[in-house]
Amino acid sequence: MTEKTAQLSKAQAITSEVRRRIVDREWRQGDRIPDEAELAVEFGVARATVNKALQMLAEEGLLDRKRRAGTHVTVNPARKATLTIPIVREQIEGAGLEYSHRVVAQKLSPIPADVALRMSLPEGAELIHLRTVHYGDSQPFQVEDRWINPGAAPGVERIDFHRINANEWLVRNFPWLHADMAFSAENANARDARLLEARQGTALLILQRTTFNDLGAITTVRLAFHPGYQLIATP
Amino acid sequence: MTEKTAQLSKAQAITSEVRRRIVDREWRQGDRIPDEAELAVEFGVARATVNKALQMLAEEGLLDRKRRAGTHVTVNPARKATLTIPIVREQIEGAGLEYSHRVVAQKLSPIPADVALRMSLPEGAELIHLRTVHYGDSQPFQVEDRWINPGAAPGVERIDFHRINANEWLVRNFPWLHADMAFSAENANARDARLLEARQGTALLILQRTTFNDLGAITTVRLAFHPGYQLIATP
Structure with missing residues (x-):
């Protein structure tokens, strides 16, 4: 030591x-x-x-x-809580359900302004855009809308994410140094509603996460959980 | 040592x-x-x-x-995140806004089934029911719907929460040993909408927390944040 x-x-x-x-x-x-x-x-x-x-x-x-x-x-001892953010496959399998995923879209696209801001990249830069639905026993569990930066994750252009889950591929190959994470609630838009098989306007718990390595932003993802999902925190 | x-x-x-x-x-x-x-x-x-x-x-x-x-x-290093759950007054004042709160209701009432379940108490037990709106510069920030158990927080019947914020009074007088905490999203019901000055059905981030000491459940609270609120977590 x-x-x-x-x-x-x-x-x-x-x-x-x-x-x-x-x-x-x-x-x-x-x-x-x-x-x-x-x-x-x-x-x-x-x-x-x-x-x-x-x-x-x-x-x-x-x-x-x-x-x-x-x-x-400190007068209030309840100020910090720990969240476990599991790999979605493990979370679904842990609940005793059969995991499957479906890639809805995978293509090189110019990033819009909000994604550019989150990733500190110029608007219009071309990144891999990926939309995936994760299922437990064929019921939609989570919709993933992800952008991946080939500048910080070289080789990503050649990966077929129909075969391997993007989250697992990324964490295996590109550990991050820094991450931004935020929870919020949004009314399901038309696409969320279709992919989650829910009514448009239903309140959804949203997790946004952006990770960075020494080459810049690796990926930013918006996860929309199925209606009624509860995220448990331990103080 | x-x-x-x-x-x-x-x-x-x-x-x-x-x-x-x-x-x-x-x-x-x-x-x-x-x-x-x-x-x-x-x-x-x-x-x-x-x-x-x-x-x-x-x-x-x-x-x-x-x-x-x-x-x-572990293949995925991003599995734990820490949340800071500030005292609402400190959070509002920390944003440079003037804090105020308004008690909408404070009375002894029988608890409904869902509250009984969360607090491990019999349905119909009489607890203090408290509804409060917290404001920053007169804009609704958070709606608090709280039940307090005099059995675990003796003396609570005599407190006037128009004068002192229930959260601050409780943490000063009744430290907890165990807490349950969960985040979810809900569509604003008629009361949420009225108190938060938002449209009914708007997606709201909800935090539910129940705390226990050696006498039993102290309090359970449902916090509904204003539309668009983001809770930041640090991995």
Whole structure:
């Protein structure tokens, strides 16, 4: 282990202990906790290590740090939640259903303005445009509308996505460094309604995700889930 | 530090190093990684500590563990995302808008079947029912429909929520041990539409959250966000 890894491991042990004190209400919401120098003595570590640990807990939302006022236990502990965003095939198979997918369109097309903005690429640049429906036991589960940038994912022009699911091909070949992700609700447009076999105007949960590597935007995708779908988050 | 904390800190140091190898692509997606015994020798720790570390990474979604096939780097690294769920007042003020709230209803009422199910309470039990609209610069931002259980939050009957926001009062006085949380999309019903000043049927992003302490369900809330609202997640 490197020296940096060793410091990190000490800091993580301190975060565990501080988290335990908060959950057990030894330190209550709104309480000011001991300062860095006191904690450094108590845990027998350098003050920088305590600082690192408290910073990690502040990023998690458990502590609230202010230069003059000191460090307090955050009043609202429900500020962070974790979402699992499974591979759609695994999600469908995990529900005990048979997975299938159908590619509705795959062609090189100029990108519209909103896609250009999300991908930081010039409007009209030619990218692979792919529309896919994912099914569980032949019922539409999710509609995927995806653009893939050959500039950041070289070789994509030669792939036939009728054979391999684009999501799985991309993650196998092009790991990303940075991603943007947002959830929203939209009324199903005519195409969503047709592909999801739902009424036009039905409220759909939408996930938009754009991933980047050192060559630029790899892909941007809009996923529209079937009506009534619930995404579970764990706090 | 206790012995348990020390073991946890060693395990966490190993998770950091394994994570680094995956991000630096020394171990690539789909690769089988060395087995526990080999890693225990390399890191100079007990095999149980390596097991703990790999289990933590499997729970994060970075590793895929199968009894016979060994441990592989997960093919899709984008499986977990973190959401920040801010206090609504802080979110509105953080956007530079003036916060206000209006309590539309506050009364003791028997709970309907769906609320009883979410809270694990008998249908018809009498709880505080509260409906509130939160505004930014006088524009509706969010509609809150909340039930509060006096059995788990004693004293709630005497609070006037026109004066203090229920969310802030609850988190200050009744920290929770467990929470259920789900996102979905719904077409605005007549009440949503009236309170959000939107058209009936407009797609709304919905967050449902139920929190529990050792006395039972504290509260369940349905938050309906204004049309067009986007919730940002960080992977």
